[in-house]
Amino acid sequence: MLQIALREGHGSLPIHRQIADQIRYQIEHGEVEHGAMLPSSRDLARELGVARGTVVLAYEELCAAGVCESHVGRGTRVKRTARREERPVETRGTGCPVRRLLDTPDEPVFIDPRELSLLPSIADIEHLPITQLRRGFDRVLRRTAHLKFFTESAGDPMLRRQICEHILPERGIEAHPDEVLVIPGTQYGAVLIALTQAKERRNIHFGTPGYLDIARNFARFGFDLHDHPVDAGGILLTTSDLGKNDILYVMPEHHFPQCVTLSDARRAEIVHAVEQRDLLVIEDDYDSEFYYDRRPRPALKASNARDGVIYLGTFSKTLFNSLRLGYVVAEPPLVREMATLHWSLSRGTSGVLQRWVAELLDGGIIAAHTRRMRTVYRRKRDRITALLRREFPHWRFDPPRGGLQFFLDLGSAGHASEVIAICRAQKLRVALPSNYVMNGKAEQQFLVLGFGSAALSQIESALLEVKRALHA
Amino acid sequence: MLQIALREGHGSLPIHRQIADQIRYQIEHGEVEHGAMLPSSRDLARELGVARGTVVLAYEELCAAGVCESHVGRGTRVKRTARREERPVETRGTGCPVRRLLDTPDEPVFIDPRELSLLPSIADIEHLPITQLRRGFDRVLRRTAHLKFFTESAGDPMLRRQICEHILPERGIEAHPDEVLVIPGTQYGAVLIALTQAKERRNIHFGTPGYLDIARNFARFGFDLHDHPVDAGGILLTTSDLGKNDILYVMPEHHFPQCVTLSDARRAEIVHAVEQRDLLVIEDDYDSEFYYDRRPRPALKASNARDGVIYLGTFSKTLFNSLRLGYVVAEPPLVREMATLHWSLSRGTSGVLQRWVAELLDGGIIAAHTRRMRTVYRRKRDRITALLRREFPHWRFDPPRGGLQFFLDLGSAGHASEVIAICRAQKLRVALPSNYVMNGKAEQQFLVLGFGSAALSQIESALLEVKRALHA
Numbered sequence: 013m014l015q016i017a018l019r020e021g022h023g024s025l026p027i028h029r030q031i032a033d034q035i036r037y038q039i040e041h042g043e044v045e046h047g048a049m050l051p052s053s054r055d056l057a058r059e060l061g062v063a064r065g066t067v068v069l070a071y072e073e074l075c076a077a078g079v080c081e082s083h084v085g086r087g088t089r090v091k092r093t094a095r096r097e098e099r100p101v102e103t104r105g106t107g108c109p110v111r112r113l114l115d116t117p118d119e120p121v122f123i124d125p126r127e128l129s130l131l132p133s134i135a136d137i138e139h140l141p142i143t144q145l146r147r148g149f150d151r152v153l154r155r156t157a158h159l160k161f162f163t164e165s166a167g168d169p170m171l172r173r174q175i176c177e178h179i180l181p182e183r184g185i186e187a188h189p190d191e192v193l194v195i196p197g198t199q200y201g202a203v204l205i206a207l208t209q210a211k212e213r214r215n216i217h218f219g220t221p222g223y224l225d226i227a228r229n230f231a232r233f234g235f236d237l238h239d240h241p242v243d244a245g246g247i248l249l250t251t252s253d254l255g256k257n258d259i260l261y262v263m264p265e266h267h268f269p270q271c272v273t274l275s276d277a278r279r280a281e282i283v284h285a286v287e288q289r290d291l292l293v294i295e296d297d298y299d300s301e302f303y304y305d306r307r308p309r310p311a312l313k314a315s316n317a318r319d320g321v322i323y324l325g326t327f328s329k330t331l332f333n334s335l336r337l338g339y340v341v342a343e344p345p346l347v348r349e350m351a352t353l354h355w356s357l358s359r360g361t362s363g364v365l366q367r368w369v370a371e372l373l374d375g376g377i378i379a380a381h382t383r384r385m386r387t388v389y390r391r392k393r394d395r396i397t398a399l400l401r402r403e404f405p406h407w408r409f410d411p412p413r414g415g416l417q418f419f420l421d422l423g424s425a426g427h428a429s430e431v432i433a434i435c436r437a438q439k440l441r442v443a444l445p446s447n448y449v450m451n452g453k454a455e456q457q458f459l460v461l462g463f464g465s466a467a468l469s470q471i472e473s474a475l476l477e478v479k480r481a482l483h484a
Numbered sequence: 485m486l487q488i489a490l491r492e493g494h495g496s497l498p499i500h501r502q503i504a505d506q507i508r509y510q511i512e513h514g515e516v517e518h519g520a521m522l523p524s525s526r527d528l529a530r531e532l533g534v535a536r537g538t539v540v541l542a543y544e545e546l547c548a549a550g551v552c553e554s555h556v557g558r559g560t561r562v563k564r565t566a567r568r569e570e571r572p573v574e575t576r577g578t579g580c581p582v583r584r585l586l587d588t589p590d591e592p593v594f595i596d597p598r599e600l601s602l603l604p605s606i607a608d609i610e611h612l613p614i615t616q617l618r619r620g621f622d623r624v625l626r627r628t629a630h631l632k633f634f635t636e637s638a639g640d641p642m643l644r645r646q647i648c649e650h651i652l653p654e655r656g657i658e659a660h661p662d663e664v665l666v667i668p669g670t671q672y673g674a675v676l677i678a679l680t681q682a683k684e685r686r687n688i689h690f691g692t693p694g695y696l697d698i699a700r701n702f703a704r705f706g707f708d709l710h711d712h713p714v715d716a717g718g719i720l721l722t723t724s725d726l727g728k729n730d731i732l733y734v735m736p737e738h739h740f741p742q743c744v745t746l747s748d749a750r751r752a753e754i755v756h757a758v759e760q761r762d763l764l765v766i767e768d769d770y771d772s773e774f775y776y777d778r779r780p781r782p783a784l785k786a787s788n789a790r791d792g793v794i795y796l797g798t799f800s801k802t803l804f805n806s807l808r809l810g811y812v813v814a815e816p817p818l819v820r821e822m823a824t825l826h827w828s829l830s831r832g833t834s835g836v837l838q839r840w841v842a843e844l845l846d847g848g849i850i851a852a853h854t855r856r857m858r859t860v861y862r863r864k865r866d867r868i869t870a871l872l873r874r875e876f877p878h879w880r881f882d883p884p885r886g887g888l889q890f891f892l893d894l895g896s897a898g899h900a901s902e903v904i905a906i907c908r909a910q911k912l913r914v915a916l917p918s919n920y921v922m923n924g925k926a927e928q929q930f931l932v933l934g935f936g937s938a939a940l941s942q943i944e945s946a947l948l949e950v951k952r953a954l955h956a
Contacts, residue, residue: 122636145625196668
């Protein structure tokens with residue numbers, strides 16, 4: 013069954029290209045099978061409310077691209093030849109499987125304003141303290157001297173100081189501004205780390221289901237990827253899995269998207285591996301500000317392994333995602349090396365944005381907003397937990413102890429597909445489970461349900477609609 | 485003669501490390517010779533006004549790093565072994581010399597607030613329309629819906645439309661928003677182009693003296709670099725220099741830093757090469773908004789070669805440099821490919837910045853500011869031209885017909901070094917000529933004098949001080 017959502021207006025792709033792109037996406041993601049017949053152009057045109065010629069154009073484009081084939085009188089079908097060959101699974105010395113991610117197709121991201129987003133890790137913006145944000149920006153503009161030159165490559169000194177004084181102590185980290193590099197987000201931080209480490213290291217380990225886009229940036233620059241299972245104690249790996257000089261990517265406080273916390277025993281093993289094997293740890297602490305039951309434990313960056321840990325923090329959740337501002341905490345020589353690279357790649361991070369956030373930190377605006385949102389998110393979590401337990405008693409989950417999403421075990425892959433198809437039909441934007449496992453590995457029976465950005469009442473109605481459709 | 489400027493306060497490196505770093509930089513840039521004696525720790529400490537132990541620490545650090553060597557009673561000297569080996573100059577089929585740039589050391593950038601910047605390509609910020617900038621931002625914050633989600637990977641649809649409607653027509657370019665990608669600056673744009681083109685292309689051509697940092701990003705991702713001379717008609721190359729599928733990086737309107745315009749004949753040859761040899765042209769149109777004598781000619785992107793031209797524009801000069809916002813105009817499939825890559829590398833460009841600039845474009849704020857600054861800069865250019873002709877009659881130059889810097893031929897490399905040393909001593913920050921030529925090629929007799937950011941009166945006094953010091 014094709015799922016096509018069209019968007020109109022200036023700035024959109026032509027309709028026929030939108031149709032072709034979305035069909036192609038679904039084929040490449042295995043949502044439409046090889047060899048399957050596409051609906052007749054007449055039927056699809058009627059369903060989408062477009063001219064038949066538009067669908068014909070889309071089909072022609074798919075045929076020209078070699079994705080589909082068409083024969084007069086027999087309609088258009090998806091070609092049988094699998095487009096994506098399975099890359100062979102290599103093995104290396106440790107016997108650990110090595111895979112690469114770059115054959116997973118990336119797609120440009122469009123936003124459909126008619127959809128309700130249940131994507132994970134997206135912050136609420138309805139409660140943003142707009143007046144204070146505005147006043148902070150006014151202060152920045154009135155003191156224009158810092159706009160004069162480029163920003164320093166490592167970041168605005170005022171912001172780096174504020175991060176050391178106001179943010180890191182919350183995570184148990186004592187750091188000097190020389191240890192802080194401001195970046196336009198964690199994802200870009202991974203590029204800087206990969207490029208600076210590629211000389212000496214070639215393997216990166218991480219847990220799945222997990223956040224794979226960091227690993228993807230390492231794969232892009234030549235690293236081999238090693239995925240490990242995740243259970244209730246976080247990423248499950250033993251020291252023997254780790255080679256000398258390997259990199260380990262972890263989210264110790266809230267492993268995404270399951271929101272499990274690294275157990276003390278595993279934490280100790282990682283600290284040990286840093287000391288014994290020159291393991292480099294990337295600690296992605298993307299949302300530990302939002303905890304609902306207990307204060308988070310200190311970061312790994314606050315442990316004995318400190319010098320071997322690169323810490324990544326972000327303002328995407330404490331302010332809003334499209335801000336694009338984050339920071340790295342690392343040893344000063346590495347900060348300098350990454351700062352230089354950042355300067356060469358993109359001339360540093362926006363100075364005006366940095367100074368704005370520094371003003372907001374200085375005025376306590378971000379701290380107050382974070383406290384408030386902790387309460388708002390906790391209430392959403394509790395209400396959605398109650399609704400899910402009542403309306404979907406067969407779905408298994410632990411209420412997340414932090415973060416902005418539920419991780420739901422739906423019991424079977426078939427049921428998960430059904431629920432996702434219903435969400436699509438109802439214009440609920442949900443993340444595909446295949447995003448979180450290597451190379452679209454089998455079908456997944458879980459669903460990640462983000463509750464950060466949509467209003468509680470909207471989420472509740474949406475879930476009730478999903479239930480109705482399931483029983484229809 | 486060592487040139488050391490220390491900075492103090494929170495966020496600075498320790499003093500001994502600042503000293504060591506700056507000495508090392510000067511050694512690596514050939515400003516302090518191999519084998520040279522460093523001043524005694526006592527003398528340098530007195531000169532810098534720091535404790536002697538601090539200088540001793542710095543010297544120890546340099547020795548530990550293998551840059552210097554020290555013998556009791558004989559002081560510390562720079563090691564004789566050249567640190568940077570000359571890479572062999574390779575040749576390829578066309579007989580064109582191939583060099584690589586990555587062995588040129590990059591340095592993180594620090595800002596010394598006590599210095600007066602005469603760096604090129606830096607916009608004035610004293611005349612920014614602060615009230616309108618603030619009102620524009622207020623409007624953005626009051627309409628928060630667009631902050632809700634990530635930005636689209638290709639950029640804010642409103643900003644892309646405004647660029648098509650308000651900016652590109654000034655350059656003769658008709659484009660649809662699908663052809664526009666918003667990026668955090670031109671430098672990062674080069675990364676996106678290099679990574680998307682690396683599959684099919686491997687050579688990039690450019691003119692020197694010129695802006696080499698774009699080429700440097702291509703070298704980083706495996707491209708071979710081909711430099712060509714620049715004369716009064718712009719980059720000097722013939723079609724036979726270009727291989728099939730090569731890339732040519734040009735600044736047709738104002739080649740930086742000389743501010744020469746590409747001649748009609750060479751322009752025609754480039755258009756021809758696009759059509760005949762699948763040449764890909766990168767047109768960096770970084771400051772053509774600032775013209776003083778005649779309107780600029782239409783962009784190459786407005787020529788018959790349009791499809792083979794990737795156009796780069798920026799808000800660094802029409803607003804301010806530390807904004808970090810620019811745009812690419814290219815064919816829609818390439819825009820989509822680069823947008824996807826941009827999303828993967830860094831999750832797109834800051835949404836709030838994009839919407840802010842869109843509001844400023846929509847309100848005509850940027851257009852009005854640009855018109856005003858054209859007048860301000862023209863006046864600065866005229867006054868500095870008069871002063872230079874009067875006070876430095878032996879320096880040869882054409883008054884720049886646009887842009888934010890003078891390109892001065894000082895007659896001999898020795899004289900240029902002398903002037904640069906005087907600027908340093910007087911805390912005038914000037915760009916080193918070696919920035920603009922390949923691999924620090926010989927000494928250069930030119931000086932690039934930026935007049936964008938410093939006030940006219942400051943520049944005039946500074947130049948008179950330089951003259952006094954020259955005759956002292």
